[in-house]
Amino acid sequence: LFSLLVPYIFPLTSFSKYDTYTNYVALGDSTSQGYTIIDGVLVDDCYPQKVKEKCNISEENFANMSIPSLTTLQFYDLIQTSEYTEAIKNCDLLTITIGANEITQIGAEALSYATGVPMTWDPTFTDLVLEAFLEADLPTKTAMITAFHEYVTTQDIFGKVEANIL
Numbered sequence: 001l002f003s004l005l006v007p008y009i010f011p012l013t014s015f016s017k018y019d020t021y022t023n024y025v026a027l028g029d030s031t032s033q034g035y036t037i038i039d040g041v042l043v044d045d046c047y048p049q050k051v052k053e054k055c056n057i058s059e060e061n062f063a064n065m066s067i068p069s070l071t072t073l074q075f076y077d078l079i080q081t082s083e084y085t086e087a088i089k090n091c092d093l094l095t096i097t098i099g100a101n102e103i104t105q106i107g108a109e110a111l112s113y114a115t116g117v118p119m120t121w122d123p124t125f126t127d128l129v130l131e132a133f134l135e136a137d138l139p140t141k142t143a144m145i146t147a148f149h150e151y152v153t154t155q156d157i158f159g160k161v162e163a164n165i166l
């Protein structure tokens with residue numbers, strides 16, 4: 001249920017000439033860090049790795065400086081450090097993926113609100129939400145879906161991100 005309700009954002013990347021890039025830096029959160037679960041197995045399969053391969057960029061000219069669980073506010077602070085500003089200055093290809101954790105937070109809050117399951121970052125949270133939903137009768141399921149929708153649509157996601165930065 002959780003994976004169906006919270007959108008997964010894929011970065012849009014356009015390449016006109018793949019072989020013109022020599023130094024690539026990827027910045028962001030776990031989306032660009034690259035850890036994902038496929039068939040219950042944690043794999044290191046990220047889009048920056050695919051971009052690196054497509055552009056024939058060597059390992060020594062590639063830096064994935066992404067950090068799992070990074071928020072937009074933390075990212076804003078990081079890119080002002082000398083390590084990050086130097087990396088950005090020295091690359092000719094830069095990708096940034098940030099904001100997924102703010103969206104995930106709102107999705108988790110909405111699921112908690114809709115089902116009454118206390119929100120935790122414990123891996124069993126989604127199992128408990130799913131169990132609550134599956135065990136509910138049809139009117140309760142309808143109420144849960146309505147409550148989830150109302151919660152998500154009343155959140156000012158971009159305003160919260162902007163307020164954190166400013």
